Amino acid sequence: MDVVGTADPYFVAKIDDNVSMVSTVKTNTLTPVWNEIWRVKNVPMTSDLVVEVLDKDVGAPIDDYIGKFKTGVAAGAKELEIEGPLFRRDRGTFWLKIDATPSADPAEPRYLFDGPIRYSKHISPTVGRLTNVDDAHLYSTWKMYLIGVPIYFKDVYQHWNVNYKAAQTIFGSGPTSLAIRVGIHAGHKMLYARSTSNGFGIIQSAADVLTLFHGGSIIGSEQEYLSIQAAKVDGTAAPIVPSSLAHRVKPAVYTYIISAEDDSLRFSETGAAFFVDFASKHALHANCCERVRYSGEFHPRPRSRSRGDDSWVGWQNFNDSMPDDTVDWEVIIDNNSGTYSPDKAMLPTLKALLEHNFPGIGVQAFDREDEELKQSVQACRDYALKHRGVLAKHLQPHLEEGEESLMKRAGAEESSVPSSAGPSTSSGT
16 A cells, blocks of 8 residues: 555445445554445345445545445455556455345335444544543444434434524524534534544444443542542643443433434434534534434433333432343433424334334433433433542533633634635545
């Protein structure tokens, strides 16, 4: 690839420009092995599969282009030459295998993504810039490709709320709205940028779902947090001892959208500090799209002491002496989004979709005005504050003197791009 002979390759595969997948990034190799599976239903036999191979260039606005190839979708093992950009020179060889079976239900939509359910975890560049909190979980965004969104939601979308002032400010036609959208596009691109430091995973079981909600590198107590900050002030080293709670389900509330662009579920902790200065958390995740499939908030909740047990737990009755794998968990999801104001009549559809994608995990969907929802959210946050060393500033972050917001940082990076490139409107895979 380059003079020193290294690359961090990944690929983007597309079928007829109707459905696509993005692979994981393999670091420091010219012989990457992905062994990744991609299932798509109802693909016409005349379709073309196009694969572009790129080299992840961390910090650069555009990744290096290695080359691409095109092939049909006939079954069998294939060995294909990667064609580079200059004089179509050989840039390597790509091996793949296609399995094909007759469609079981031709009435279903064409190019229907059928798994596996992949997700990527992106660490925000604001770690260590916005605040001094040593909790990577607070600064992460997740992106997960869902199965069956067109089947469950069909042609139903949620348009931005024309009666919501913040949404009017974002999606309006004046120069102020345009400037806000440019900042949100840049912020979204930074938050969802593919990097060699991204985490990747596949959802195959309830345990995989719960892993999404693990606490990360958390601080065990407020006293420990304060001691770390004091050590930073006087310049001494302050290594954090990994807490046993890092691999437990964290009581946290998440902001989410289901994208109308690619049927992905995108989310982050609602109290994440990178939301500071943004007019809409949901618009940030949606990359300013005028419509989404759905949006709101969700949180994990312990439902009972074991599957089939009728005794109620909930965060208000939970304690850390209960191992996570002995508790029956559920996801509580709602339509709490002023920007898109999702129709509460679609909550049963949302519930069915997530139950289909979250094997072994119960799902309860509530309208944002439901009292049980409000009590559950409060119990979740109370447990985090009382038992997990979470500070109030984590839940309602704000800028302090000398701190830089993501909006400001995104604006600075956007202005450094040559004017001919224009503002980015990428969805940030």
